[in-house]
Amino acid sequence: MVPLASRNLLADKRRFTMSLAGVGFAVLLVLIVVSLYRGWSNVGRFYEQMPGQLWLSQPATSDPFHSTSFLPLADRPRVARVAGVRSVDPVYARHIAFTHRGTSLDVFAMALGVPAGRYAVPRGTIDIDRVLAAEAGVGVGDELRVLGRSLRVFRTHSGGNSIFQTAFVNSADARSMFGIDSLTNFFLISLQRGADAAAVARRLSAAMPGVEVHTSQQFAQSFANRVNAGFLAVVDVLVGIGLVVGGAVIALTTYTATVERRREYGVLKAVGASRGFLFGVVLRQSLIVGALGTALGIAATAAATRIIERRVPEFITVLTIRDATAVFGLALATSVIASYVPVRRIERIDPAEAFRP
Amino acid sequence: MSDVLLTANGLTKVFGHGRAAVRAVDAVDLGVACGEVVLIMGPSGSGKTTLLSMMGGLLRPSSGCVQLDGIELTTLGPRALTRLRRRSIGFVFQTFNLLESLNARENVEIALNIAGSRGAEARERATRLLTEAGLGGRLDFRVGELSGGERQRVAIARALANEPLLLLADEPTANLDSEHGLEVMALLRERARGDGRSAIVVSHDDRVRPFADRVLNLVDGRLADERSATLRADVAPEQSSDVADREQADDLVAVEHEGAFERTLGHLGHSV
Numbered sequence: 010m011v012p013l014a015s016r017n018l019l020a021d022k023r024r025f026t027m028s029l030a031g032v033g034f035a036v037l038l039v040l041i042v043v044s045l046y047r048g049w050s051n052v053g054r055f056y057e058q059m060p061g062q063l064w065l066s067q068p069a070t071s072d073p074f075h076s077t078s079f080l081p082l083a084d085r086p087r088v089a090r091v092a093g094v095r096s097v098d099p100v101y102a103r104h105i106a107f108t109h110r111g112t113s114l115d116v117f118a119m120a121l122g123v124p125a126g127r128y129a130v131p132r133g134t135i136d137i138d139r140v141l142a143a144e145a146g147v148g149v150g151d152e153l154r155v156l157g158r159s160l161r162v163f164r165t166h167s168g169g170n171s172i173f174q175t176a177f178v179n180s181a182d183a184r185s186m187f188g189i190d191s192l193t194n195f196f197l198i199s200l201q202r203g204a205d206a207a208a209v210a211r212r213l214s215a216a217m218p219g220v221e222v223h224t225s226q227q228f229a230q231s232f233a234n235r236v237n238a239g240f241l242a243v244v245d246v247l248v249g250i251g252l253v254v255g256g257a258v259i260a261l262t263t264y265t266a267t268v269e270r271r272r273e274y275g276v277l278k279a280v281g282a283s284r285g286f287l288f289g290v291v292l293r294q295s296l297i298v299g300a301l302g303t304a305l306g307i308a309a310t311a312a313a314t315r316i317i318e319r320r321v322p323e324f325i326t327v328l329t330i331r332d333a334t335a336v337f338g339l340a341l342a343t344s345v346i347a348s349y350v351p352v353r354r355i356e357r358i359d360p361a362e363a364f365r366p
Numbered sequence: 367m368s369d370v371l372l373t374a375n376g377l378t379k380v381f382g383h384g385r386a387a388v389r390a391v392d393a394v395d396l397g398v399a400c401g402e403v404v405l406i407m408g409p410s411g412s413g414k415t416t417l418l419s420m421m422g423g424l425l426r427p428s429s430g431c432v433q434l435d436g437i438e439l440t441t442l443g444p445r446a447l448t449r450l451r452r453r454s455i456g457f458v459f460q461t462f463n464l465l466e467s468l469n470a471r472e473n474v475e476i477a478l479n480i481a482g483s484r485g486a487e488a489r490e491r492a493t494r495l496l497t498e499a500g501l502g503g504r505l506d507f508r509v510g511e512l513s514g515g516e517r518q519r520v521a522i523a524r525a526l527a528n529e530p531l532l533l534l535a536d537e538p539t540a541n542l543d544s545e546h547g548l549e550v551m552a553l554l555r556e557r558a559r560g561d562g563r564s565a566i567v568v569s570h571d572d573r574v575r576p577f578a579d580r581v582l583n584l585v586d587g588r589l590a591d592e593r594s595a596t597l598r599a600d601v602a603p604e605q606s607s608d609v610a611d612r613e614q615a616d617d618l619v620a621v622e623h624e625g626a627f628e629r630t631l632g633h634l635g636h637s638v
Contacts, residue, residue, distance in 0.1 A: 010484050011476040016467035276463040279424055280524070281452025282480045283445075360451075361424040364415050364536050366460050 014293035017266050028262035029302045035255030036306025036336060037313065042247040043332050044314055046240055048325030052173055053232025057225045060123060061098065061197035062206050064223040065213065072228040073102040074117055074173070075235050079192045084217065088196055091212050093204035098122045099193035101183035105176075107155050109145045116141055116176045118155075120183030121197065130179045134163030138174035140323040156186040171323035252343055255302070259340075260347035263295040267351035271358055278360035291351045292344075299344030300337075307333045371531055371564045372398040372421060376430035379416050379587075390416040392587040393430065398532075398564050403555055405578030406568045413587035414568035415536055421566060422455050422534045423447040435531055452481050456525030458554065460537035462517040464509045470496055470520045471505040477527040495523040499553060515546025519553060526557055533558050533565040539574060551577040 018025045053072065056064075065088065067078035088097045101120040106113065116137070121128040130136050135153060142148060142165050151162045160178065169175060184190050200209055210222040267274070274287060310333075314326040374396040381388045391413040398404050408414050419425035421432055423439050432439040434454060442450060451457075464473045474492035478484075483491065496505055499519040504512060512520065518538060525533055535554060539547030551567075555577045558565035567574060568584075575581055583590040 010479050011468060011472045013465065013468065013472075013476060016465075016472075020467040270465075272463070273465050276459070276465070277476075277480070278448070279422075279451065279457055280477055280480065281448055281450075281455075281528075283448055283452075286480055361419045363457070363459055363463055364419055364424070366537075366540075 014290050015297055017270060017290070018262075018294055018297060021266075024262070024265070025298075028258055028298050029305055031258035031262075032255045032298060032302025032340070033305035033309055035251045035258065036303045036340060037309045038254070039248050039251030039336055040306065040310035040328060040332065041313060041326065042244055042251070043336070044310065044326035044328045045324060046236075046244045047327035047329060047332065048170065049236045049240060050233040051327055052168065052170060052325065053229040053236070055168055055175065056228040056232070059121070059197060059225065060126060060128065061096075061199045062225060063198040063200065063210055063213065064100075064225065064228060065196040065198065065217065066194075066221050066223060068219065068221050070221055070223070071235065072223075072231040073100070073119070073195060074232060077103065078194050079189070080194070080196060080220065082191055082193050084220075085193075085196065088198065088213065088217065091209065091216050093201050093209035093212065094198055095201045095204075096199045098197045098199075099180060100195040100197045101180060101187055101189070102194050103187055105155055107153070109147070109153055112145060114141060114145055116174050118176045118178055118183070120178045120180040122180040122193075128177055130163060130177050132179045132182055133159075133161060134179065135160040136164040136166060136177040137162055138169035138176065139165045139167050140169040140171065141174040141176065143322075158182065158186055167322065168325075169323070170325045252339060255299075255306075255340060256343040256347050259295055259298050259302070259344050260350060262298050263291060263348055264351045264354070266294055267291055267354055271354075272362065274355050275358045275360055275362040278358060279363040284356070287355050288348075288352050291355060292348045295344040295348035295351075296341060299340045299347070303337050303340035307337065369399055370397050371400045371402075371435055372396070372566075373433045374417075374421060374430065377417065377420055377427050377432060378429045379413070379420060379425065380428040390587050391420065391427075394584075394587075394589055396421075396582070396589070398566060400531075400564055401559055401562045403558050403565045403567065403577065403579045405574055405581045406566065406584050407570060407572075407575070407581060408568075408584035409570055412584045414570075414584055416587075417584065418534050418536055418566065418568050421532075422457060423451050453528060454531045456528070456530035456533045458518070458521050458525050458533065458535035458538045460540045462509075462514075462521045462541070464517055464520055464524075466509050469506050469508050470501055470512060470516075473509065473520050474524045474527050477524045481528045492523070492527065495526055496520065498557075499523045513546065514542045515549055518542060518546070518550045522550065522553055522557065526561075529561070529563075531563055533563060535565065535567040535569075537569050537571070538567060539569060539571050544573065547571065547573060 053074070056072065065080060067080060070076045070078045082099060085097050085099065088094065099122045103118060104115060105118045106115045108114065120130070123129050135155070142162065145153065147153060147162055149162050149165060153160050153162060178186070198213070200206060206224060210224070213222045214220070277287060310328055314328050317324050317326050374394055377391055377394040377396070378389065379391040381390055394417060406414055406417065416425065420427045423442070427440060434450070437450065439447065439450070465476065468476065471489070471492050474495055475488045478488035478491055493505060496502065499522060501516060501519055501523070504516060509517060533554065538550055538554060542550060551574055554565060554567070567578065
């Protein structure tokens with residue numbers, strides 16, 4: 010089969026290149042927004058990385074970042090006695106706003122009463138997010154003054170973004186800084202090996218009336234839902250704009266490539282080309298621009314997310330194969346829609362025009 | 367197939383309405399026998415192209431009928447007409463009408479693709495047709511890289527791709543110089559008559575006259591000599607008029623030499 014569609018497009022290489030760039034840019038816009046959205050949604054997954062499976066809180070708590078809770082620290086032994094519970098650690102958490110060298114900073118501070126591991130922080134120190142460290146202009150060993158206490162930066166970690174950053178402090182320091190000596194905000198519970206989380210949750214609810222039991226996944230999902238509620242409408246609008254821009258570029262390219270070859274389509278009609286044959290040519294033109302432009306856009310997004318990750322770590326972008334595939338599918342669907350007008354134009358061409366000199 | 371390939375009866379085309387109506391073709395009766403090359407001559411605006419368009423199923427007549435190989439064209443719907451053009455009619459245009467983005471071979475191959483022939487089969491047939499047209503060395507040349515004569519030969523190869531019963535050529539020499547015009551007409555005549563198909567050529571170029579079995583004159587949409595227009599079923603093309611011209615054309619027709627299409631330009635110039 011003669012590749013008429015690609016030959017028509019390649020007849021004007023500059024315009025073809027510009028069309029691909031236009032579609033690619035629209036796809037880049039769409040995928041960057043979606044990647045940022047994914048990055049935001051995934052921030053809440055830090056709950057799942059903590060050393061426990063179940064959380065106890067006051068009723069009507071969404072997740073530690075979006076709501077607060079107070080529980081008597083004295084309840085800890087009662088929780089520990091519930092069958093299936095291996096360990097119970099108090100978790101202190103609250104937003105802290107402070108100023109460092111004239112810069113206003115805001116951090117979600119947490120303290121876990123664990124003796125060792127990733128979340129164990131020595132007294133008088135703080136483990137801060139790299140984004141916060143960059144904003145504050147501090148590094149390991151530097152001092153930060155928080156809630157009237159001087160804390161030395163003990164370690165930095167990643168996972169935060171421009172709006173949400175975590176800091177971990179010692180649990181004794183947290184009690185004193187937050188002024189809640191006899192209280193904790195949450196209990197984080199580790200289960201015994203082989204224990205059924207749902208069964209333990211039921212036993213905890215029975216043993217601790219007036220206390221809510223959450224899984225780490227529920228907290229992560231709750232966090233993601235909050236992000237979705239706040240950002241999804243914006244993402245939808247931007248994705249819609251991107252698709253319209255990309256579709257317009259595809260439509261314009263296909264339309265121009267069709268209109269300027271109006272006579273040739275007339276000749277093809279005269280020599281017996283069926284509607285299906287002609288529409289196939291137009292559709293292939295549209296799909297070629299859509300598919301190649303989208304592939305270009307996906308490649309550009311992959312490169313852009315890497316650059317963003319390196320240069321602007323506070324913008325967490327997560328490009329998933331699923332999103333790229335979905336955008337590719339949408340672009341192909343847009344290509345089909347974009348070929349409608351050129352196809353209608355071809356339908357109106359009179360094959361007798363071929364005889365006009 | 368009957369001896370008469372195409373008949374037109376009372377073929378009329380009126381453009382516009384009322385006082386603005388223009389009768390472009392007026393009650394034309396015409397018969398074309400199998401293997402016959404008919405030349406329709408006439409000045410610009412005489413209705414030649416309109417007549418050709420109606421005979422090719424591209425334009426619906428206002429009245430009258432056209433039969434091609436026993437099929438009445440005026441009763442066919444658009445799809446059936448498209449199928450008929452694809453299978454039975456080859457078109458050669460004044461301005462060649464090749465697809466600019468394709469090379470010579472692809473321009474012929476696409477006509478085969480349209481008819482459903484694909485891949486190596488279509489490629490080989492396109493190559494053979496172009497080689498027979500003397501363009502074996504120009505297969506991969508883009509349209510813009512071909513001379514006018516070469517372009518028209520590609521167009522003839524494209525018109526012949528699906529082995530049509532009828533070739534319709536509209537001013538095939540109009541955009542060619544004398545030498546290339548005669549080469550193209552020789553090729554057209556050879557390929558039309560050699561394979562037993564008919565050809566209708568419209569032109570106002572007198573140089574074309576020797577290549578036709580019959581010459582008809584169209585003036586203001588009417589055929590000037592109606593007796594020569596309607597071919598009786600018992601009259602073979604060889605018995606029709608312009609025998610002397612045809613013999614002259616035979617001298618002009620290219621000679622096959624080791625499979626290549628060649629011609630002696632000196633001889634051509636002398637004969638013309």
